[in-house]
Amino acid sequence: MTNLDPRLQKIGLGLLAPVLALVLAFLITSLVLVLAGDPVGEVWSTLLGVPAERNVANILNNATVLYLSGLAVAVGFRMNLFNIGVDGQYRVAAFVAAVVAGEAWLPGAANTVLAILAAMLAGAAWAGIAGVLRAKRGVSEVISTIMLNFIATGLVAYFLRRVAVREEGSNDIGTKEIPEGSRIPGFQIGEGSTTEVYGFIFLAALAGFTYWFLLNRTRFGFDLRATGKSTTAAVASGISVTRMTIVAMLLSGAVAGLVGLPLLFGDSYSYGSTFQSGLGFAGIAIALLGRNHPIGIAIGALLFAYLDEQSNPLQILVGVSPDIVAITQGVIVLTVVISYEVVRRYGVRLEQHAVARALEAGRPTAGDKEEEARA
Amino acid sequence: MRKTARFAAVAMAAALTLSACGSDEGTDEGTDNGDAPTSDIKVGMAYDVGGRGDQSFNDSAAAGLDQAIDEFGMESQESEAEDGEAESAREERLRTFADAGYDPIIAVGFAYAASIGKVAEEYPDVHFAIIDDSSVEADNVASLVFAEEQGSFLVGAAAALKTETDQIGFVGGVETPLIQKFEAGYVAGAESVNPDIEVDVTYLTQVPDFSGFADPAKGKTAAEGMFDNGADIVYHAAGGSGGGVFEAASESGNWAIGVDSDQYNTADPSVQDSILTSMLKNVNVAVYEYLSQVNDGDFPSGVTTYDLEVDGVGYSTSGGFVDDIVEQLDELKQQIIDGEISVPTAP
CATH class of the missing domain: 3.40.50.2300 (Response regulator)
Incomplete structure (x- = not known):
């Protein structure tokens, strides 16, 4: 490896980490299966089986939601902020969007746009509380966002009961349904699939592109990353850390506000007691998996969505507890972080060797040059 | 940054593992005695969060299923919901049962209302039952509710x-x-x-x-x-x-x-x-009675209310x-x- 072109070596190292992580995760999960006395081969062949068309649609849909959640967490991570509150932020935002869209003050698509903006604002405001507390009072955002999650649960439950409509004979309550003209239509993949892919998937991709552009191609993104890497250096170069902290939390919250919307506009059309919860926590794992990179996060989201989708067949067709999926996901997160660290250290050592050798080899070369020059 | 990432990874893994430990798996293959009655009916059981072993609602439904298995020799497979899962996960659970040839499929809990409505339409030849909800009206759906x-x-x-x-x-x-x-x-x-x-x-x-x-x-x-x-x-x-x-x-x-x-x-x-x-x-009574009708070749549909009059509810x-x-x-x-x-x- 040391003889390779340094560029190839970098790519090789970059690939080594995820491959190492997946192999390790595979081995550890197999060990768990063996210990639990489950049929290892059958579990893997089901888990890694090729999904049917409608399952592919489900995976894409689930990944869309997870992607937005991962993106929201990643915005915070880049600024060294640990936003655990994406969970509360998206629920507050989804509820606000459901009410706005359900009331339908504007017709058709205008209503949709208004609801999306309202969701982003609500998410940003909810996260902004933690941002201000951190910037002005030094309150750890980890603590404040966890607490805000609880408050969000209570608040949304209270207001949900205020505005809820309940179908006859149902024990579920929810907001008013979004009128048909304001829903975001999906599209089918393949013939005869009963499940449509959310149209929101394009908006999620747009969000990913915006994230990349903002962070890597603007002065603001540079300031944000610089503050995340070193506060003192940022202050020295004239960046207001207070401002950056609040803005980063607002941005993270605004993206978090989008998390529930694919479900709202593409599937449930209302916010009720069976609306999916816990998405914010999945986002933390996915941001870690994706190393905060927009493409990496997409891969992480697809991987998690894929594993989630296989949990039903695992239970029904193989008779294995679906918890094995949760275990696999947890193990993957751990092995990814560990293997990146191991590979990073290995890379540093390789570099040191290379530099040392270059120096050793370089001394006579430099001498030769001097002699040449003299001659 | 790396510190945050490491801390986050450990916290996440802990949360995932803990949540994985929370519930017991409960797959019951039924009893295979030599002289037990046999039937070619395959029952799919979709539990709510907690599943078999929750000492409560799901367990009561499981007791009804067990009784039916013992008496009629039905085959069964079970699956349980995860906390905070997507609507599509519930739908997929029902579809996976239907595709694997399970009929009838019993959904335990009102959370399945929307998914039953959707999946029952996609599989008109498969029979469904839902407990605690009567909002779905279809020829192949039985609603079992309690007073x-x-x-x-x-x-x-x-x-x-x-x-x-x-x-x-x-x-x-x-x-x-x-x-x-x-x-x-x-x-x-x-x-x-x-x-x-x-x-x-x-x-x-x-x-x-x-x-x-x-x-x-x-x-x-x-x-x-x-x-x-x-x-x-x-x-x-x-x-x-x-x-x-x-x-x-x-x-x-x-x-x-x-x-x-x-x-x-x-x-x-x-x-x-x-x-x-x-x-x-008595969720067990509702499940057992439903399955006993199925065993007789009759798939009920519509709402059945279990109240004091039929001893569907009561006190001990x-x-x-x-x-x-x-x-x-x-x-x-x-x-x-x-x-x-x-x-x-x-x-």
Whole structure:
């Protein structure tokens, strides 16, 4: 490896980490299966089986939601902020969007746009509380966002009961349904699939592109990353850390506000007691998996969505507890972080060797040059 | 940054692993005795969060299934919901059963209402049943619902007759319309005996946090607060959290009232003597009766309500603590059946 072109070596190292992580995760999960006395081969062949068309649609849909959640967490991570509150932020935002869209003050698509903006604002405001507390009072955002999650649960439950409509004979309550003209239509993949892919998937991709552009191609993104890497250096170069902290939390919250919307506009059309919860926590794992990179996060989201989708067949067709999926996901997160660290250290050592050798080899070369020059 | 990432990874892994440890797997292959009756009916059972082994609602449904398997020799496969799962996960669970040839498919819990409606339309030849919901109307869907308020009315009356402080309590698991039915019946029953009685009401969690059905520590704290406050009987409709309510009653020498099954028989023996009675919601009866009709070749559809009249709900007498008031309770029961008393379904 040391003889390779340094560029190839970098790519090789970059690939080594995820491959190492997946192999390790595979081995550890197999060990768990063996210990639990489950049929290892059958579990893997089901888990890694090729999904049917409608399952592919489900995976894409689930990944869309997870992607937005991962993106929201990643915005915070880049600024060294640990936003655990994406969970509360998206629920507050989804509820606000459901009410706005359900009331339908504007017709058709205008209503949709208004609801999306309202969701982003609500998410940003909810996260902004933690941002201000951190910037002005030094309150750890980890603590404040966890607490805000609880408050969000209570608040949304209270207001949900205020505005809820309940179908006859149902024990579920929810907001008013979004009128048909304001829903975001999906599209089918393949013939005869009963499940449509959310149209929101394009908006999620747009969000990913915006994230990349903002962070890597603007002065603001540079300031944000610089503050995340070193506060003192940022202050020295004239960046207001207070401002950056609040803005980063607002941005993270605004993206978090989008998390529930694919479900709202593409599937449930209302916010009720069976609306999916816990998405914010999945986002933390996915941001870690994706190393905060927009493409990496997409891969992480697809991987998690894929594993989630296989949990039903695992239970029904193989008779294995679906918890094995949760275990696999947890193990993957751990092995990814560990293997990146191991590979990073290995890379540093390789570099040191290379530099040392270059120096050793370089001394006579430099001498030769001097002699040449003299001659 | 790397520090944050490492901390986050450990926290995430811990959370994922812990949540994975939370529930027991419960796949039952049925019994394969040589002389057992056989049937080619394959039952798919989709449980709510908690699944088989929750000592409550899901277990009651499982008991009905087990009875049917023993008697009719049906085959079965089970699957349970995960906390906070997507709507598509519920739909996929039902579709996977249908694709694998399971018919009928029983969905345990109102959370399946929307998915049953959708999937039943996609598989018109497969038969579905749903417990605790009657909002889906289709030829291949049977809705099995209960008059929880009627059973709760009777245990409310029992509490009012037994209390010495004229103050009783109600602990609900999660504040949903379903659990509010229990509350409404309980309060109405207590007030029918003593209009001046004070009833403390609390719910452990709010939607979408359904942990109130599976958190004994929360149940214990809530019940302790009520006992400290002067109540001497607390009724819980909180699933697995009820264990904590029993503990609080046992430790303070007060009474608790169980729910769903006869909890005098299923609770920890150390708290048995604190369980005054239990409100019976015979999900097992509903499941068994549905399957027995299926076994006869008849797939029922439409709404079946299990109320006091058909003994779908009721109260238990195990332990003998309510033997002295059975007469009064049975009189109330008759009045409800005759329609002389109408029990509210919402507080």
